[in-house]
Amino acid sequence: MSDLRELYQDIIMDHNKNPQNFHKLENATRVIDGKNPLCGDHYTIYLLIENDIIKDICFDGSGCAISKASGSVMTTILKGKSVKEAEELFNNFHDVVTGKINFDDAIIDLGKLGAFAGVAEFPSRVKCASLAWHAMHQGIKNENVEISTE
Amino acid sequence: MDTMTAVKKEPKKKSEFLNPDDYRKDFPILNEIVHGKPLIYFDNGASTQKPLQVINAISDYYLHSNANVHRGIHALSEKATAAFEDSRKKIANFINASTEKQIIFTRGTSESINLVASAWGRKFVTADDEIILSEMEHHSNLVPWQILAQEVGAKLKFIPFKDDGTIDFPVFEQLISGRTKLVAITHMSNVFGTINPIKKIIRISHDRGVPVLLDAAQSVPHLPVDVEFLDCDFLAFSGHKMIGPTGIGVLYGKTQRLQNMNPYQGGGEMISSVWLENSTWNEIPHKFEAGTPNIAGAIGLGAAIDYLNDIGMTNIALYEQELTTYALEKMSSIKNLKIYGEAPERGGIISFNIGDIHPHDLSHFLDQQGIAVRAGHHCAQPIMRKLNIAATTRISFYFYNTKQEIDTFIDELENAINFFNY
Structure with a gap:
């Protein structure tokens, strides 16, 4: 149970119940579908990018608590960031949830993303935590695409 | 959670079709301890365990x-x-x-x-x-x-x-x-x-x-x-x-x-x-x-x-019927639990969802209590699409499963509901 509490931290439970920026974005410049066919998780990420700045970012779709909270926290963090900063955050977040580096060793301040560090203990949940991030990452690199974590 | 284990279980009426304990001894894997809890294997629809024979x-x-x-x-x-x-x-x-x-x-x-x-x-x-x-x-x-x-x-x-x-x-x-x-x-x-x-x-x-x-x-x-x-x-x-x-x-x-x-x-x-x-x-x-x-x-x-x-396939079928009826009855008393599939003629497979707890979260919770279930689309995506759901949690029995295991499973479902604060 303590392991589970560590995984399902309050911030994750809160964002799952009340996801932020959880809606379509009509004036999005990039729209990316992210899917995990294995468990049926499916989100759409909407990005409004102007002059290499993420002016707005929203998402909708469905999935488990970890994946939904991860998408929600991601949108709150990336709004206003530059594409380059988003890329760095993606790389650091990815390294933390896959257990490549410890949360404390991340080269940039991940802030509340630390709530997802527990995922590294559960290999089957890494894809949940990173699904929205992978979709966003595709979005800042390319035009509209569909990505899959399988 | 710990108070749950202290509740004394009523002795179960023995099935007239088979006694699972006669067979469980042939399946060493059923004695595994998973995350500190005795394994309860309810994923037989995906694959079954193997006896020593x-x-x-x-x-x-x-x-x-x-x-x-x-x-x-x-x-x-x-x-x-x-x-x-x-x-x-x-x-x-x-x-x-x-x-x-x-x-x-x-x-x-x-x-x-x-x-x-x-x-x-x-x-x-x-x-x-x-x-x-x-x-x-x-x-x-x-x-x-x-x-x-x-x-x-x-x-x-x-x-x-x-x-x-x-x-x-x-x-x-x-x-x-x-x-x-x-x-x-x-x-x-x-x-x-x-x-x-x-x-x-x-x-x-x-x-x-x-x-x-x-x-x-x-x-x-x-x-x-x-x-x-x-x-x-x-x-x-x-x-x-x-x-x-x-x-x-x-x-x-x-x-x-x-x-x-x-x-x-x-x-x-x-x-x-x-x-x-x-x-x-x-x-x-x-x-x-x-x-x-x-x-x-x-x-x-x-x-x-x-x-x-x-064992006899008729005994297996009738015993699993007993387990399934028992589980369905217990599950029906859980608030907001929806069962997918209510055919009068059915086998020991039960797909369900509880409120908006995602099956992936629920199955992870149950795994931490030693209970192996399946979560997902069960290789039947068109069914999920028609039901307009992403996934279900599924339990599936075999002759070595017991009513006591179902009781523990039901207790843990209640605990999961509390945990996810549903």
């Missing part, structure tokens, strides 16, 4: 009889061949096939169905022919037909399922026509647990001269299945879902149909004579078994069948 049969083969079959003129090869072919006979008897020549060894249900789609389908199905499937098929009884249909220009027709998880029978009667070349349907749904009215489906299909393939992956392990009585043309099932090893499965086919089919793969064993430019095919079943087969797997499946026969 099966593990030992495989080990004995490698220790004392290992050699290639149907090849060498030496003692080991003869021993291996005898054991391998003996398993084929056991399988034939188990499903009441008239001869073991109707039993083809494959890797599993998926390969059995692919074999028919390829070796029968490519020869007999042509443009504008129709194949009738149901909307509740596992991907393995859907995708092979999509591939065939795309290749030859045939059409797929689907019998819909209704809200209770049963097929819409009158629609089937409308769908079947002079253009229908095959009906391929699951005997027991791996999502709803529904046992389909296949006897009726087969009779109506045969009245129209249409052969029927049964996906029996979920039925043969849990119910007495008699191919002569059902009169099905093809029947596919897997060893690992019936306490046998992985990588071995069976295709049963009526003799005439098997003889008329193309070979499946080319290679050793499946030929009679080979010249540089062409070859002639071996007799059935060997015509469909190119290459060195999964000998240990076949022998292990034979041992599994001996084990199941000792």
Whole structure:
């Protein structure tokens, strides 16, 4: 149970119940579908990018608590960031949830993303935590695409 | 949570059909401790555990009889061949096939169905022919037909399922026509647990001269299945879902149909004579078994069948019915728990969701309590799409499961609801 509490931290439970920026974005410049066919998780990420700045970012779709909270926290963090900063955050977040580096060793301040560090203990949940991030990452690199974590 | 374990459980009334404790001792894996809790294995629809009798049969083969079959003129090869072919006979008897020549060894249900789609389908199905499937098929009884249909220009027709998880029978009667070349349907749904009215489906299909393939992956392990009585043309099932090893499965086919089919793969064993430019095919079943087969797997499946026969398939079916009724009753008292599939005729598979707790979160919670369940689309994405859900949590029983395990599972469902603050 303590392991589970560590995984399902309050911030994750809160964002799952009340996801932020959880809606379509009509004036999005990039729209990316992210899917995990294995468990049926499916989100759409909407990005409004102007002059290499993420002016707005929203998402909708469905999935488990970890994946939904991860998408929600991601949108709150990336709004206003530059594409380059988003890329760095993606790389650091990815390294933390896959257990490549410890949360404390991340080269940039991940802030509340630390709530997802527990995922590294559960290999089957890494894809949940990173699904929205992978979709966003595709979005800042390319035009509209569909990505899959399988 | 800890208070839950302190609650004294009432002693359960013993089942008149079987006592699971008589068999649990043969399954060492059931004593595993998972995340500090005794394992409760409720994922039998995906794969079952293996008794020592099966593990030992495989080990004995490698220790004392290992050699290639149907090849060498030496003692080991003869021993291996005898054991391998003996398993084929056991399988034939188990499903009441008239001869073991109707039993083809494959890797599993998926390969059995692919074999028919390829070796029968490519020869007999042509443009504008129709194949009738149901909307509740596992991907393995859907995708092979999509591939065939795309290749030859045939059409797929689907019998819909209704809200209770049963097929819409009158629609089937409308769908079947002079253009229908095959009906391929699951005997027991791996999502709803529904046992389909296949006897009726087969009779109506045969009245129209249409052969029927049964996906029996979920039925043969849990119910007495008699191919002569059902009169099905093809029947596919897997060893690992019936306490046998992985990588071995069976295709049963009526003799005439098997003889008329193309070979499946080319290679050793499946030929009679080979010249540089062409070859002639071996007799059935060997015509469909190119290459060195999964000998240990076949022998292990034979041992599994001996084990199941000792218990009796009717006892297994009735005991699982008891477990299922017990679980359904307990689950119905949980608030906001929705069960998918309410067929009166059903097996020990229960798919459900609780409120908006995602199955992935619920199954992770249960895993941490030592309870193995399945979460996801269960290789049946079209079902999920029609139900407008992403996934379900699924429990599925076997004869070694107990009512006490169901009690613990129910307690943990309550704990999960509290944990996720639903």
